[in-house]
Amino acid sequence: ETGxxxxxxxxxxxxxxxVTLRCSSQSGHNTVSWYQQALGQGPQFIFQYYREEENGxxxxxxxxxxxxxxxxxxxxxxxxxxxxDSALYLCASSTPRTSGSGELFFGEGSRLTVL
Amino acid sequence: GQQVMQIPQYQHVQEGEDFxxxxxxxxxxxxxxxxxxxxxGHPVFLIQLVKSGEVKKQKRLTFQxxxxxxxxxxxxxxxxxxxxxxxxxxxxxxAGNMLTFGGGTRLMVKP
Numbered sequence: 001e002t003g004x005x006x007x008x009x010x011x012x013x014x015x016x017x018x019v020t021l022r023c024s025s026q027s028g029h030n031t032v033s034w035y036q037q038a039l040g041q042g043p044q045f046i047f048q049y050y051r052e053e054e055n056g057x058x059x060x061x062x063x064x065x066x067x068x069x070x071x072x073x074x075x076x077x078x079x080x081x082x083x084x085d086s087a088l089y090l091c092a093s094s095t096p097r098t099s100g101s102g103e104l105f106f107g108e109g110s111r112l113t114v115l
Numbered sequence: 116g117q118q119v120m121q122i123p124q125y126q127h128v129q130e131g132e133d134f135x136x137x138x139x140x141x142x143x144x145x146x147x148x149x150x151x152x153x154x155x156g157h158p159v160f161l162i163q164l165v166k167s168g169e170v171k172k173q174k175r176l177t178f179q180x181x182x183x184x185x186x187x188x189x190x191x192x193x194x195x196x197x198x199x200x201x202x203x204x205x206x207x208x209x210a211g212n213m214l215t216f217g218g219g220t221r222l223m224v225k226p
């Protein structure tokens with residue numbers, strides 16, 4: 001158990017809809033990163049939040065947005081869903097601001113299916 | 116942009132055989148991390164290597180970081196069915212705020 005919790009665990013949406021995924025980071029971790037993992041592939045970095053601000057973004061369009069709250073929990077919002085958005089969305093928390101130099105603690109993920 | 120490649124994509128082994136996965140980065144890395152993801156699970160951190168030429172062992176697992184800090188390998192001696200899963204390597208970008216993951220090597224072990 002990493003102490004990182006995500007909700008919901010599974011959800012089904014249709015094209016054009018919007019979705020919000022939630023993540024509670026491990027106690028004491030102030031940095032949250034979101035990754036998208038398509039079936040059979042490695043996780044791809046979406047963005048990172050540190051002290052409620054975006055601290056780096058991967059190659060994802062603006063319809064992917066996020067928030068971090070004062071308690072370090074975070075949300076990932078995806079608007080205008082497309083079929084290719086079907087994937088496992090992973091939240092990872094970490095202690096150092098530069099999560100690339102420290103271990104990432106992943107949650108169980110939210111599996112999104114877009115029909 | 117930074118790319119991380121892993122080979123092979125899949126490996127079937129008989130229980131007791133050895134297994135190795137290789138990881139190559141398009142850029143020099145400050146460190147490299149390895150994660151294991153069981154089927155239906157999430158990535159779990161195994162280890163981080165920082166120094167050029169570093170070798171670390173965890174029981175039957177041996178991790179190496181290349182001299183040029185652009186490649187790495189994971190070797191499992193005498194595989195067991197509990198080793199089943201996908202092994203990912205990952206390297207940070209220059210800003211250190213994201214990890215680029217390789218495509219993973221899926222290990223299947225026949226009992």
